[in-house]
Amino acid sequence: MTQPRLERPPLSRRAIARIVQVVGLLDIVTGISPPRHGRLFTVMEFVPAAGVLTARAATVVAGLLLIYLGAGLRRGKRQAWRVAVVLAAASILLHLVKGLDYGAAAVAGVVLVMLLATQDRFTTVADPRTRWRALWALAGFAAAGFLLGFVEIAVRANHLVGTPGVADWAEEAALGLIGIDGPLAFQRHFGAELVAYTTGACGLLAIGTALLLLLRPGSRPPQRGEEAEARLDELLRRYGGQDSLGYFASRADKALMWAPDVSAVVAYRVVNGVSLAAGDPIGPASAWPGAIGAWLADADRHGWTPAVLGCGNAAGQAYRKAGLDVVELGDEAVVDTSAFSLDGRPMRGVRQAVSRVRRAGYECRVARQRDLSPAELEKVVRAADQFRDGPVERGFSMALSRLGDPRDADCLLVLGHDAEGRLRGLLQLVPWGADGLSLDLMRGDRTAANGLTELMVVSVLEQTPELGIRRVSLNFAVLRSVFARADELGAGPVLRLWRRMLTVASRLWQIESLYRSNAKYLPTWTPRYLCFPTARDLPRIAVAALTAEAFLPERPLRRAARERATT
Structure with a gap:
């Protein structure tokens, strides 16, 4: 099968955008430059002074708008092309009215002809x-x-x-x-x-x-009918073990882009003009190119910037073959349950924390959601809401953002109770195929004894043999290698400086603390990757990713529309 490739903005389209912006700058310069007196007097025989001044001001405004339109033209926006055509035509007249500037009028005419001749390149759907x-x-x-x-x-x-x-x-x-x-x-x-x-x-x-x-850039509310949900569930049953992030594709705010033969799917969400996918495509690897190609074509058709958060190595290679650049984003902490033990010096800190809270009378119950009674499940949901830090539900790439839903009967819940039997903390882990779990939700009462989180995680890992679980994905640590290498002997000044910058950022986004909290369980670190079209798109992708993960605020109207679409 021929591997589909990302349709990057053609060089001619980028060149057209730059030319239009240069002409816009020329409009501004000629609009504020003193006119030639001879030509000005000739114009004023037919046009009053107020009309000349208005034409000069309008020329400057047209120039500013042409510069602004460059970004839309580069993305192939049909609206941007239409406005640019109108402005180019108007510029011809304005240059003549403001002082018979034949040279600038001729340049505007050339640009108008160029835009009309290349209109087939600007087809982005509005x-x-x-x-x-x-x-x-x-x-x-x-x-x-x-x-x-x-x-x-x-x-x-x-x-x-x-x-x-x-x-x-x-x-x-x-x-x-x-x-x-x-x-x-x-x-x-x-x-x-x-x-x-x-x-x-x-x-x-x-x-x-x-x-x-x-x-x-527009957006797209997810449209997931019962048939699509059933098809996704079937793919997760058959191929969910390939990727620990696969189950999170069932989030209600993710749209689904299917391969032409409906054998694989890419789950994504449009955020601020970025079509943001997370994890690997779901389905057999042989069908990934079809789903990736359909997703990229859809993004190009709407003028969205495609990006992928946290895909694995195999998917990263598939996205790179499709034309995206790939860089390492961080590492996922995966614990091999057959090798896990609290014994040994490296586990001393975890062992002491677990022993301390157990002596305080804390204990954990590990159960599938389907094994809880409706009253017990309702109590868990209420407690999770009370334990949440702030009103915003964070997470996108590695979070389900729901608890107690009937669709999640196979999810595993870890309930931490104190000596009086009060629920003080909980974990939710989603299925990762038939023999794995992926940590989704971690909530705890801030007044609970220190070490409750360690007790809940260890309780899962200790009970995995009877649950038939051989691997548990704890969390994802962004840029983990920077912290790990900076701790090594002989770390260079550039690496140490980079580590200091990330430490400052951790005050807002807990980058280092997340890495440390996972590292103490001695996991295997599995690289995760970021896929993107070009380096200049990275700032927009970063803003979209932080918005999707709820680290940056979303516009209220857009958030309300998304919530209505998912209910």
Whole structure:
């Protein structure tokens, strides 16, 4: 089978975007540069001074908009192409009106021809909701500007020259939105300027806001019907043992992109214009290229940036063959339960913590969710909500973000009780195939005895033989190798500096503490990778990933829409 490759923005498309931006910069320079007096006098025989000044200001605005449109053109946005065509055509006229600038007008004409000749390269599908939002923003700000201008004229009606009617007032306010003087004449120059600036500013605000909304990357709420859910469950039963992150594809906020033969699937979520997948594709490795190709084609069609968080080695190679770059993101802590023991000096800290809380009367119950009664499960769910640190549910790539759902009957719960029988902590581990578990949820009462977390983890690892479990994935440590190598003898200054930077970042995101909390169980570290199109996309991907993991706030309207779609 031919391996599908990521359709990167063609070089010609990137070049077109850069050319448009350069022309935008030229518009700004010519708009603020002094005009040639001979040509200016010639123009002013036909165009009033106000029209020339308006044309110069409009040229600067057109230049700024063309520079802004460059990013949308690079992503193949059809809306960006349409706006650029209009601005290029308008620039031709503006250059002539502002001072017969034939050279700049010719450049704008060349760009217009270039855009028209390459329109087939700009085919990114638009989000219909974005179109309506842009239209409402344009209409709303324009109406506000018109109303403000009309009121200002009415307030200064006794300062008008002559006795113009209300229709003339409305014409003055409407033309002011596009920077053109209307039929009114004011006795005082200040009044005329105030109306012009008010309406003109609102007009620019309306156009700018509409463009921002129109070109903003869209999103896609997950659409998972019963048939898709059943198909995903079947794939997880057959191939869920390949990846410890596979079960998290059942999150309700993840969309599913299937291979053409429906034999494999990529689970993803669109965040701020980034199509963010997590873990490996689900299904046989031979079917991964089809699912990856469909996912990449969908991202290209909508102008989204594709990225993958935390895939394994085999999937990383598949994504790289599809055209994505791959870098190591961190390591997953996997404990081989057959080799786990509390004996030995390296386990001294864990052994002491477990002994301490056991002497305090703490004990743990390990049970599948299906073995709990409805009353017991309800009590666990309430306790998990009480133990949560803050109102935001964190997690995306390695979190299920639900507890007590009937679909998760095979999930394993570890319930830590104190000497009085009160629930003080809990773990939830999701299935990793038939013989593995992957840690999902870890909650605890902050007033509980120190060492309860160690007791709960050890309780799982000690009971794995009777559960038929041979491997447990504890967690994922971002950039673990930096901390591990920095602790070694002879670590260089660059590595130590990098470690200090990550230590500072750990104050917000617990990068180092997460690594330390996993390392004490002596796990095997399995590399996980980040896949992305180009290095310049990394900042956007980082913001999208932090937003998906709930480390950065999500826009309230978008969050509400996502929550409605998943309920």
